[in-house]
Amino acid sequence: MLTQFGVFCRKLRIDNGELLKNMADKLEVTSSYLSAVETGKRNVPHDWIEKISNIYQLNAESAQVLKFAIENSQQSVKIDLKNTSNQEKNLVMAFAREFKELNEDDKSKILSILRKNNGGEV
Structure with missing residues (x-):
């Protein structure tokens, strides 16, 4: 099953008359790797937002859609605690342990706090 990122890439390929292999070649990866990323078996590499935006000359709106598709397709998150x-560290670890147990109201409150601290964007 395709992730949001996979759906975005498939549409981008169709719009450009390309096959998966064409996009993989442009991203300098194998077709099987790109397929694994699109289906969520691997995380989207961090540099792909910029790389895809540049290769396909995405406008600001499309680049933003790509960014959200990538964020919503991630299967895991790495946090540098250095x-x-x-x-x-205690805050990060407590959140990691407990986030699946939070109810919707608590999740909304946390998201609201984060948005307030980040100028409305999270």
Whole structure:
């Protein structure tokens, strides 16, 4: 099953008359790797937002759609805890342990706090 990123890429290929192999070649990866990314078996590499945007000359709106598709397709998240305080580490670890148990109201409150601290964007 395709992720949101996979759906975006498939549409991009159709719009450009390309096959999966063509896009994989442009991204300098194998077709099987690109397929694994599109189906969520692998995370989307961090540099692909910029790389795809440049290769396909995406406008700002399409690049934003790509960014959200990538974020919503990630299967795991890596957090660098280097140079963080013990309190920050404890916060990250507590959230990682408990986030699946949070109810919708708690998730909304946390998201609201994060948006407030980040100028409305999370």
